[in-house]
Amino acid sequence: MSGIVIIGGGQAGVQLADSLRSEGYQGPIDLFADEPHLPYQRPPLSKDFITGDDSAEPLPLRAETFFAERGVQFHPGIRVLAIERDQQTVSTSNGRTVPYESLVFATGARNREMTIPGVDLKGIHYLRTLDDAMALQTAMTAARRVVVVGAGFIGLEFAAGARQRGLDVTVLEFAPRPMARVLSPTMSAYFAETHTCNGINMRLGEGVASFTGTDGKLTGAVGTSGTTYPADLVVIGVGVLPNSELAEQTGLDVNNGITVDSCLRTADAHIFALGDCSNYPNTHARTRLRLESVQNATDQARTLAKTLTGKPTAYKNLPWFWSQQGPIKLQIAGIIGADDETILRGTPATGNFSVYCFSGSQLTGVESVNSPADHMAARRILELGLPLMPEQVMDAEFDLKGFSKTTPLPLHEKENLEQPVATP
Numbered sequence: 001m002s003g004i005v006i007i008g009g010g011q012a013g014v015q016l017a018d019s020l021r022s023e024g025y026q027g028p029i030d031l032f033a034d035e036p037h038l039p040y041q042r043p044p045l046s047k048d049f050i051t052g053d054d055s056a057e058p059l060p061l062r063a064e065t066f067f068a069e070r071g072v073q074f075h076p077g078i079r080v081l082a083i084e085r086d087q088q089t090v091s092t093s094n095g096r097t098v099p100y101e102s103l104v105f106a107t108g109a110r111n112r113e114m115t116i117p118g119v120d121l122k123g124i125h126y127l128r129t130l131d132d133a134m135a136l137q138t139a140m141t142a143a144r145r146v147v148v149v150g151a152g153f154i155g156l157e158f159a160a161g162a163r164q165r166g167l168d169v170t171v172l173e174f175a176p177r178p179m180a181r182v183l184s185p186t187m188s189a190y191f192a193e194t195h196t197c198n199g200i201n202m203r204l205g206e207g208v209a210s211f212t213g214t215d216g217k218l219t220g221a222v223g224t225s226g227t228t229y230p231a232d233l234v235v236i237g238v239g240v241l242p243n244s245e246l247a248e249q250t251g252l253d254v255n256n257g258i259t260v261d262s263c264l265r266t267a268d269a270h271i272f273a274l275g276d277c278s279n280y281p282n283t284h285a286r287t288r289l290r291l292e293s294v295q296n297a298t299d300q301a302r303t304l305a306k307t308l309t310g311k312p313t314a315y316k317n318l319p320w321f322w323s324q325q326g327p328i329k330l331q332i333a334g335i336i337g338a339d340d341e342t343i344l345r346g347t348p349a350t351g352n353f354s355v356y357c358f359s360g361s362q363l364t365g366v367e368s369v370n371s372p373a374d375h376m377a378a379r380r381i382l383e384l385g386l387p388l389m390p391e392q393v394m395d396a397e398f399d400l401k402g403f404s405k406t407t408p409l410p411l412h413e414k415e416n417l418e419q420p421v422a423t424p
């Protein structure tokens with residue numbers, strides 16, 4: 001009997017298997033995971049794993065007994081190699097052919113690799129998987145001077161953790177400000193300054209041209225300015241690529257992720273995609289997006305479980321994200337546009353503040369540092385589409401928390417905020 005085949009045992013795939021049972025699905029569920037481990041949480045890999053010693057243990061996504069208890073056929077260390085859409089089957093790396101009624105891509109993303117001279121030297125690492133993190137743990141015990149390539153979330157989380165361990169850390173970032181793709185300039189400036197004050201050598205506007213080594217072992221990184229930064233450990237964090245090749249090979253549309261509609265369905269009515277590998281129409285941003293976050297992976301899985309159990313449901317959840325960089329906890333609600341106007345509430349010098357981002361008079365997102373109450377209020381305001389005005393945010397006396405608890409807009413006005421977005 002064919003059931004649901006899930007490709008990928010990460011945050012999205014495991015949550016989907018769980019939610020399918022919670023929604024009452026009783027058919028077979030096959031979960032294929034090419035990593036050999038019990039599914040684990042990735043966020044701690046660039047945080048607690050870095051600051052801890054080399055006995056740090058991965059945090060499992062579910063207990064080992066979960067799969068048997070929920071009646072999920074879990075196939076660790078097995079890769080799905082091909083999909084035969086006409087027959088509705090997949091072929092796996094252990095030589096099996098497995099039928100499906102519905103097939104779900106939860107294949108995630110992988111590191112974008114660099115191809116510059118010296119990149120194969122011993123001492124150069126990436127950070128995506130548990131195996132990556134364990135290799136880094138070992139490398140860090142002997143390292144003194146670290147160069148991090150890329151001032152994105154992963155690079156800076158690692159840099160802050162390595163600095164906390166007392167290592168000498170330099171960050172090379174080609175762009176003029178850190179996390180430029182996702183943060184407002186105000187917030188980028190705060191992080192640049194705080195990391196510098198904590199002893200990290202932040203080299204902004206400096207890419208990496210090559211790596212130097214002796215006897216196959218890393219000795220340094222050469223910046224695009226020609227400066228050489230001595231290093232015995234390099235971590236490259238220059239973004240990820242969606243694992244969408246299998247979908248492409250089977251003839252599905254792929255454009256920075258597997259293209260799906262608001263119910264996370266591809267153009268093939270039996271095939272779906274979610275999490276880091278999917279590109280979907282986002283009602284809050286009013287455009288198509290591919291998001292890389294735990295919230296997105298788990299909320300999409302809960303929503304897709306409804307659709308797969310006969311209750312077609314559009315995915316409309318508000319995106320939110322967090323990052324822990326040394327002492328700084330950053331929380332972001334919504335999607336911030338590159339040209340948004342920003343309003344600061346609170347004082348960065350105190351280490352607790354929020355940046356409110358507006359496109360015209362429309363609130364698009366809120367970035368909060370060590371201010372969880374602001375973040376929760378922002379999530380409610382954005383989720384409900386409450387009409388918060390820039391003047392209100394500018395007024396230091398205005399009660400934002402109280403406002404976030406006001407009644408949502410009448411339904412017809414809220415619908416106006418949720419204009420349809422392009423679907424495939």
Ligand SMILES: Cc1cc2nc3c(=O)[nH]c(=O)nc-3n(C[C@H](O)[C@H](O)[C@H](O)COP(=O)(O)OP(=O)(O)OC[C@H]3O[C@@H](n4cnc5c(N)ncnc54)[C@H](O)[C@@H]3O)c2cc1C
Binds near residue numbers: 034035322
């Ligand atoms: C170090 C690190 C720190 C992070 N920190 C945060 C954070 O603080 N906050 C936050 O919100 N997000 C964070 N993220 C992002 C978050 O972990 C991801 O967005 C989330 O894991 C995405 O889940 P996913 O299931 O879509 O993909 P993944 O977790 O990548 O899982 C996909 C799995 O599918 C497997 N796979 C791929 N192809 C096949 C195949 N053909 N057959 C079988 N298996 C296959 C992959 O190997 C992988 O194991 C972090 C990510 C990393 C790497």
